[in-house]
Amino acid sequence: MSGEFEPKIVGFLCNWCSYAGADKAGTAQSPYPPNVSIVKVMCSGRVDPQFVMAAFDKGADGVIMLACHPGDCHYTEGNLRALGRHRMLLRLLEQLGIEKERCVMDYVSAGESEKFVKVINDTVRAVRELGPFRPFSSHSGK
Amino acid sequence: MAKKPKIGMYWASSCGGCEIALVNLHERILDIDANFDFAFCPCLLDTKKKDIDAMPDGDIAITFFNGAIRNEENKEMAQLLRKKSGVLIAFGSCSSEGCIPALSNLHSMEETLKTVYLENPTIDNPACIIPRPETDMPEGKLHIPAFFDRVKTLRDVVDVDYSIPGCPPEPHQIWNVVDLVIQGGPLPPKGSVIGAGSSAVCDECERKKEDKKIKRFYRTYEIVPDSEKCLLEQGIVCMGIATRDGCGALCPKVNMPCTGCYGTPEGVFDQGAKMVAALGSVLDLGNTKSLSEDEIERRIDKLIGSVPDYAGVFYKYSLAASILKGRSR
Numbered sequence: 278m279s280g281e282f283e284p285k286i287v288g289f290l291c292n293w294c295s296y297a298g299a300d301k302a303g304t305a306q307s308p309y310p311p312n313v314s315i316v317k318v319m320c321s322g323r324v325d326p327q328f329v330m331a332a333f334d335k336g337a338d339g340v341i342m343l344a345c346h347p348g349d350c351h352y353t354e355g356n357l358r359a360l361g362r363h364r365m366l367l368r369l370l371e372q373l374g375i376e377k378e379r380c381v382m383d384y385v386s387a388g389e390s391e392k393f394v395k396v397i398n399d400t401v402r403a404v405r406e407l408g409p410f411r412p413f414s415s416h417s418g419k
Numbered sequence: 420m421a422k423k424p425k426i427g428m429y430w431a432s433s434c435g436g437c438e439i440a441l442v443n444l445h446e447r448i449l450d451i452d453a454n455f456d457f458a459f460c461p462c463l464l465d466t467k468k469k470d471i472d473a474m475p476d477g478d479i480a481i482t483f484f485n486g487a488i489r490n491e492e493n494k495e496m497a498q499l500l501r502k503k504s505g506v507l508i509a510f511g512s513c514s515s516e517g518c519i520p521a522l523s524n525l526h527s528m529e530e531t532l533k534t535v536y537l538e539n540p541t542i543d544n545p546a547c548i549i550p551r552p553e554t555d556m557p558e559g560k561l562h563i564p565a566f567f568d569r570v571k572t573l574r575d576v577v578d579v580d581y582s583i584p585g586c587p588p589e590p591h592q593i594w595n596v597v598d599l600v601i602q603g604g605p606l607p608p609k610g611s612v613i614g615a616g617s618s619a620v621c622d623e624c625e626r627k628k629e630d631k632k633i634k635r636f637y638r639t640y641e642i643v644p645d646s647e648k649c650l651l652e653q654g655i656v657c658m659g660i661a662t663r664d665g666c667g668a669l670c671p672k673v674n675m676p677c678t679g680c681y682g683t684p685e686g687v688f689d690q691g692a693k694m695v696a697a698l699g700s701v702l703d704l705g706n707t708k709s710l711s712e713d714e715i716e717r718r719i720d721k722l723i724g725s726v727p728d729y730a731g732v733f734y735k736y737s738l739a740a741s742i743l744k745g746r747s748r
Contacts, residue, residue: 362699374747
C-alpha cells in the first residue's frame with residue numbers, strides 16, 4: 278500500500294439503468310478506479326437521505342447516486358424525486374461541513390458505460406483532492 | 420407510615436421550561452407529593468448537591484434529568500444522579516437529543532465563545548475575557564467547569580433508562596408516566612421513549628390532507644394559512660411529518676407549523692434526513708418533459724432556495740442525536 282489517500286466511496290445505483298450501465302462497463306473491461314462500493318437499489322428514489330448520512334458517518338469519503346435519465350425512470354418519476362431530495366440534501370450537508378463534491382448525483386443509462394466510467398473517475402479525483410472526510414462524531418468530544 | 424419513594428429532577432444545560440411543564444400538572448403535583456418524597460430539584464426546592472452525595476446509591480426511585488450536556492458540571496451531575504437513581508429518565512428534548520443548545524454543534528467551541536463573550540451586541544467586555552477552566556488570581560487558582568467542544572445528550576455520557584421527548588414534555592404525558600409508576604404497572608422495556616406515541620404528528624393532526632405538491636415554500640410571516648388544510652400542502656415547512664406524535668398536534672391546531680420538538684418517530688434515526696426525504700419528493704416541478712436536465716435542476720433549486728437555513732429548521736431539536744451530530748471540521 279502506498280501512503281497516498283485512497284477515497285472510500287459508496288455508490289447507490291438504480292437497478293434498471295445505472296447498474297446495467299456499470300455492468301456494461303465491466304463486460305467491456307473498461308478500466309475505472311476501484312474506490313466505489315456499489316449498492317444496487319431498485320430505484321434512485323429508494324435512496325433514503327439517512328443512507329447517505331450513515332455512509333458518511335461510517336467512514337465514506339464520498340457518495341454517488343446514479344439514476345435513469347429524466348423521462349426514463351422505470352417507476353415514472355422516482356429519479357425526479359431523488360433529484361429533489363439530492364438538491365435539498367446538498368444544502369443540508371453543506372451546513373454539516375460536507376462539500377457538494379462528496380455527494381454526487383448523475384444519470385447513467387443502461388447503454389452509457391463510458392459515462393459511468395467518467396462519473397466514477399471525476400468523483401474519485403475530486404474526493405481525492407478534498408482529502409479524507411472526518412465526521413463530527415469522530416472528533417475528540419471534549 | 421411506609422417511607423415514600425424519592426423522586427428528583429435536575430437541570431443541566433436547559434432553560435427551565437421542563438420544570439414549568441412539571442408545575443403545569445397543577446393540582447396533580449399534590450398527587451406526586453402524596454406518593455413520592457421530592458428529594459431533589461434545584462429549580463423548585465432548596466436542595467444541594469451535598470444532599471445527593473450523602474444518599475446511598477440507587478436511593479432516588481426516579482430522576483427526571485432535563486438539559487443537555489454542555490460542560491463538565493453537567494456531566495458530573497449526570498454521573499452522580501445515575502449512581503443515586505434507580506430509574507434515570509432523559510426528560511425533555513435537551514437531554515434526549517440536544518435541542519436548541521445542540522445547534523452550537525454547527526460551530527466550533529471557539530466560535531461559540533467568541534459570539535457569546537465578544538461579539539454579542541449587548542455585551543460589554545472591554546478586557547475581552549473568555550471563561551476558562553483555570554484562572555490565576557492573587558488569592559490562588561480559580562476553577563470553573565470546563566466547556567465541551569460539543570453538546571451531548573444524556574445518553575452520550577451515562578446509561579439512561581427511558582426518555583420523555585418534548586420541548587417541553589406535555590404535562591398530560593408527564594402525568595401518564597408518573598401515574599404508571601404510582602399504579603405499579605409493568606414498566607416498558609429499557610431504552611424506550613415514554614410519554615409519547617410512536618407514529619408521526621400528522622396522525623394526531625386533524626387538518627385535511629390531500630396529495631402533497633409544493634409549488635413554493637413560505638415562511639410563517641409570509642402567509643396567513645388556511646385553518647383547515649394541511650400546512651405542508653400550503654407550502655409551510657411543517658415538521659409534523661418527521662416528528663413523533665404524543666403532543667396532540669398543538670402547534671398545527673393554532674395555525675403554526677410543527678417545529679419538531681418531539682423528535683424522531685419510532686424507527687427513524689435522523690429527523691433532518693427524513694425531512695429531506697419527505698419534502699424533496701413532494702416538490703411540484705410541473706411539466707418537465709420539455710426541460711433539459713440542467714433546467715430541471717434549476718427549477719428545483721429555485722423552489723428550495725427560499726428556505727434559508729435547512730439545518731436550523733430540520734435539526735432545531737435533534738442535532739446532537741442525529742447521525743452526523745454536528746458540523747464536521
